[in-house]
Amino acid sequence: MRKEITVDKEYDGSRVDRFVGKFFPTIPKGKVQKMLRKGDIRLNGKKTSGEVRISQGDVVRVFTFDEEKTITVRQDVGDVEVLYEDESLICIMKPAGIVTHPDKNHDESLSERLIKYLYGGGEYSGAFVSAPLNRLDYNTSGIVLAAKTPSYARVLAELIAKNKVIKEYLAIVEGEFSGKRKVVTYAVKDEEKNMMILTEEETEGSVMMASVFEGICYGGGYSLVKCRLITGKTHQIRSQLKYIGHPIIGDMKYFSETSKERSKDTGSKRQMLHCYKVTIPTDFDTITVTAPPAKDMKKIMTKLSFDNYDNLQEI
Numbered sequence: 038m039r040k041e042i043t044v045d046k047e048y049d050g051s052r053v054d055r056f057v058g059k060f061f062p063t064i065p066k067g068k069v070q071k072m073l074r075k076g077d078i079r080l081n082g083k084k085t086s087g088e089v090r091i092s093q094g095d096v097v098r099v100f101t102f103d104e105e106k107t108i109t110v111r112q113d114v115g116d117v118e119v120l121y122e123d124e125s126l127i128c129i130m131k132p133a134g135i136v137t138h139p140d141k142n143h144d145e146s147l148s149e150r151l152i153k154y155l156y157g158g159g160e161y162s163g164a165f166v167s168a169p170l171n172r173l174d175y176n177t178s179g180i181v182l183a184a185k186t187p188s189y190a191r192v193l194a195e196l197i198a199k200n201k202v203i204k205e206y207l208a209i210v211e212g213e214f215s216g217k218r219k220v221v222t223y224a225v226k227d228e229e230k231n232m233m234i235l236t237e238e239e240t241e242g243s244v245m246m247a248s249v250f251e252g253i254c255y256g257g258g259y260s261l262v263k264c265r266l267i268t269g270k271t272h273q274i275r276s277q278l279k280y281i282g283h284p285i286i287g288d289m290k291y292f293s294e295t296s297k298e299r300s301k302d303t304g305s306k307r308q309m310l311h312c313y314k315v316t317i318p319t320d321f322d323t324i325t326v327t328a329p330p331a332k333d334m335k336k337i338m339t340k341l342s343f344d345n346y347d348n349l350q351e352i
Contacts, residue, residue, distance in 0.1 A: 040191065044095040045199075047245070047268070053080060054087030057099060059198045061191065062170055064101070077101070107162040110153055117150045120180060121326045125189035127151070127167070128315065128326045131181045133307045133333070137172045151183055170194055171204070174272070176287075178331040179206065179312025196318065197269070203316040206264040206274055207330060209309035209337060210283040211296040214252040214260035220277050221247045224270065232290060233276040246273045250281075254343050258299065259286065261343040274310060285310055286337070303337050 040060075048056055054069050057078055061069075069078070069087070076084045077100040080091065091097065118130035131137060131147050139146040148168050155167055165187040173179055182202070184190035196202050223243040224233040239245070247267035254261050260283065264274045272291070278284055279291035286296060287305030311334055317324045330338065 040099045040101070042097050042099070042195075044091050044093055044097065046093050047200075048091065049093040050090050052087060053078065053085050053089045053091055053097065056091055056097060060194055061099065061101070062168070062194050072099070072101075107160055108152065108156075108166055109160055110156050110158055111149050112153065112158050114145050114149045114153055117147070117154045119154070120328055121324065125184060125186050126193070126317070126324070127155070127183050127185055129154075129169075129181050129183065130328050131173050131178055131312075133176045133178045133331060136175055137169050137181060143175075147181060155185070165190070171197055171202075171269075173312060174275075174308075174310075176307035177310045177312070178334070179310075180204075180315045180326055180328050181312075182315065182317070193317075200266070200268055201318055203314075204266045204269065204312055205314040205316075206266075207311045207313050207334075208262045208264055208274065208278060209286045209303075209305075209334070209341070209343070210260050210262050210278055211286060211293065211299055212258065212260060212283050213255040214250070214262050214283050215255060217249065217251040218281075219247070219249050219267075220281060221245065222277055222280060224273075224276065226271065233270070233272045235276055235280045244268075244270055246270050246277060248273060248277055250278070250283075256343075257341060259303075259341050259343075261338065261341075275308060303340065305337060306333065309334050309337060 042060055057069050058066060072078045073087050079085060079098045080089060081096055120130055121128040129151060136143045136146045138148050151167060167183050167185055169181045169183050170193050171182050173181060182193060184193045222235045222237060223239045224235050224246055225243050227234050245268060249265045251263045252260050253263055266273060275285055275288055275291045284292050284296040285308045286303055287300045288308035311330045314327045
């Protein structure tokens with residue numbers, strides 16, 4: 038299979054390997070490097086290396102083939118809550134306190150729960166293994182998407198990469214937030230602290246973040262805010278809300294001294310951020326999936342008399 042992608046303005050200056058990883062998230066990073074060495078990934082028709090920077094208008098060509106793989110399906114993981122499922126797409130609920138993808142620091146991941154649900158017990162052999170295509174932070178809850186076929190995995194990954202999948206979140210924040218506000222910032226990652234450092238001006242190596250925030254209700258020094266992503270970057274909502282003076286309650290990475298105290302007052306054990314609505318375009322229509330806030334977030338919303346969340350689709 039050959040796939041050609043023309044680089045648009047948003048990815049100007051990106052590394053080849055990271056660009057390919059964005060559009061083909063089911064290909065492991067190690068395999069991307071192997072494909073680069075073999076010439077299965079080409080830039081403007083020529084062999085390239087992963088660290089090369091691409092420019093708007095460049096054409097990245099990826100040759101892939103489906104090789105059979107065998108995995109052992111773990112049975113000692115929890116079950117998934119399925120929000121939507123058809124022959125090619127599955128949308129599942131990610132609880133707070135679990136990683137999206139496996140890593141060495143956590144015993145269990147949402148990905149492993151999904152594999153257990155789709156493929157059952159024992160060993161599974163096939164050319165494709167489903168995996169989450171969007172990631173939520175460890176302590177963020179909400180909707181996660183996965184494809185059930187390799188062809189739709191490529192389609193969905195490209196829709197996500199081009200920001201055509203609309204993702205909307207709820208956040209409980211410090212301060213009184215009213216009205217609607219579009220926020221555009223630039224960010225550079227502090228690797229040591231694993232934090233995004235934001236500025237209003239573009240700098241070398243920075244990425245652009247764009248979101249729309251809308252206050253739903255407020256009182257007592259808190260607000261319930263609806264957040265719509267225009268771009269999707271690491272820690273985007275959390276860092277931008279902190280940047281504009283409304284850090285999320287319970288967030289111990291992007292916080293103010295006031296929000297830290299308010300987190301204690303409300304009993305927040307994690308950042309009160311939840312992906313509650315996702316809209317996915319199709320050839321014929323759109324698929325809209327919703328998920329109510331998790332129990333811990335609902336409890337705090339009730340405590341603060343923020344009872345409007347049931348009417349969010351009407352806003």
